Amino acid sequence: MDSILFRSVKKFKSSILTLRVIAPIEKETLNERAIIGPVLAASTKKYHSKSGLSRRLNWLYGTQFSVYTMKIGFQSVISFQFVYPNSAFLPNQESLLEPVVALLHEIIYRPLILDGHFPNTVVNDEVRLLKESLESEYNDKNEYAFQQFRQTMFDGETYSLRTKGDLSTLDRLSSHSLMEYYQEFLKQPMLISLVGDGEEAMIKHIISKYFTLKPLNDRYLWIDTEASLHACPIVKREENHITQSKLFIGYRTQVTFDQPLYLAMQLFNMMLGDSDQSLLFKTVRERDHLCYSIGSTYDSNKGMILISMGVDSTNEQKAIDAVKSVIADMQAGLFEDSWLSIAKSLQTRRIQQRNDSLVSLAHADFYYQIIHDAPFDMDTWIQKNSQITHSDIVYCANQLILDTTYTLAPKEEHHEVV
């Protein structure tokens, strides 16, 4: 696979450039991979501090920069991403492509190094920020409940590893150990993609001036196939200082992104809980008035459907029963074809709207390229969507295996001093 991907799109006034660095996801390197990006962006030979980088980005007409690590299947992908305005709309029509590529090069290849390693202050600062960010998840009760759910359902599986980092081992990281990891990082496969304005030959020329990228030939595991099925579904309930119960119900399915039924499963999820026309919304909220928010998400790299909602603690069981009955109806094929056609048209619109967002296109291109070896093609997916039948949905519904029901509930006594 080519290591420079380019999609020319004329309708936007800005462009998006992403460098991705790929490695297997491993418990031992979670923190290194979480922190190497922020450390590289915190100080370079030219820009010694974050302030310097921030001023440079302001100078480049508010170019937005972000660095994040994500998990796709068994791979860990670190992305360095820039969104910058196109030359046609800037004073003097100056092009920002080369300055942005040069800045990316500065971040990746020219970190500030003192005595053979990253400055201690830089590493310690980033460790502190990551630590506090992980700790403060407890302040966000919904996020905290979700993380507790994940740890419960995926205990012992690779999926439970978090690319954001691991608080329990973060203190082991030092500027020396990170420097060693940086040497590894430089050898890892890299890929640059650009969506937006420009001419392909010129773009490749500019990128090649700064980066020598090898084609991506290795086999990567983009789908997480690990599933430790429990003998019987797990039910866990914990308490916290909250007013409303946060309920998470996780199902497993073997239908994943690389399989023919992927789009049907996506559609099933949409009918189940991913819109205001979904059966969960219509039943649990509109008919039973048990909640304000309810939704379901489908992780197609893992094969998981997650239903989440906030309910009054006295209604937890009622809500769980309502969810189970909606799923049982779908498994029995008890849904109207008009609901299916509404969901199909909604899914078509979501596919179309990918072409309206630079960020979605940048993600979709990479994703479809690595898994299907072809860029995202809107028409193909719309065509596939239109062919999904009632029995495909029933088949998908029957692929669900209930795994974990997790509730974070209010403590009996509710302390609050205002």
Add this chain to the structure above:
Amino acid sequence: MKSFNPEFSEQLYSSVLPCGIRLAIMPKQDFSRTEIQLAVPFGSLTTRAYKKGSKEPIILPEGMAHFLEHLLFESETLDIPKRFAEVGAVVNAYTTYDKTAYYFQTTSDVIRPLELLIEMVMTAQFSEMAMKKEAAIIEQEMMMYDDDYEQQIYQSLLKQLYSSHPIRHDIAGTIESVEATTYQALMDAYRLFYHPENMVMVVVGNVDASEIQQKVESTFQRYLNRVNDYHHTAVIIDEISKKPSHHIVKKDVAIPMLMMGIRLKLTDTKTLWERAMDDIKMSFLLSGVFGKGGNIYRDLMKRHVINDAFDYFSSYEESYGHLIVFTETKKPSLSKKALIKALEQIKTTLPDEKQFELSKRKLIGEYIQMFDQISQLANQVLDYEMKSISLFDFFKELSALTYDDVLKMRDDILLDSLVSITFSN
């Protein structure tokens, strides 16, 4: 009126139609998506309204605009969201301090959902039974926000920063205020505000401007038999405290949260345009101090008194104005001292002139990028249109801002009104 911005190749058609509605259309023919928003100037700050020819205000209880927003989706006979879905559109709504906005998004035909949107907003069909049902859902919505500490700390801060201004109240009101709202009161408020002469519609996306204009006018013709009694709304501006106050609230947090606010001076004589301009000037001033490019930000980070959750913003509107800083911190009292000092520095030291130039370049870039996202663009155009401000002209004036214009904003910061709220264990 059509205005064209040649630098950005964008067009905005803005006019008041014969039926009374202000309509703004920005065609984006290369995009799949269209978003149409229809707004009324009825938000959570609208607590006193005056009818034409009357000096007695109508008092509107907390959370009424938001309750009405929920209820317009209700009908005894029709499944309103489903009707939108059947014609390929997704409908939703939101209530802010100063407006209620109903909107839909679609990638297919816009005419049918446009008719449905106007019909939904112009024909309240809810029953008293629907009120009970929606009150139960709103109660769950409020409980959800009760567990959202960022929302809670912000609300607690506003309660201390303002003594009587309705900004102190949650947009949704309270469980009690929602339960006490009667069908009659809701219908009275509905009839008062929901008239095309008080409304603004914004259309952004893959549309033909003249077709939309005709359709909006002809559809509203069906609802012109009602009388527009609405005259104006008023907010009583409260006194600004001259004594800083600090509050510590016990919460179950892993890292304490600290939010601080300061009132900004309001001048009665300013136009909406001038206020909107002041809002941007204030954000320039603040970015010189708290922006990542500045020495103060770097120093605060170095001393571990702020972390990546650190944020700051200002709001400058007709009846209220404040600036707010927020951080999570393991050293809340040190952070408080350091941030107070930083706030004082805004007034006592000259901001970095170079940073001002950088902020201006950033603003130009952000303005260009705004045109790439249909929904954000629709929100932006709506905000400006509700104040009768032209997006293009406003930007032109912004690019002419000077360092001295920004410096003048320092006088509006009323340090003595400072309030801090700490959520800690």
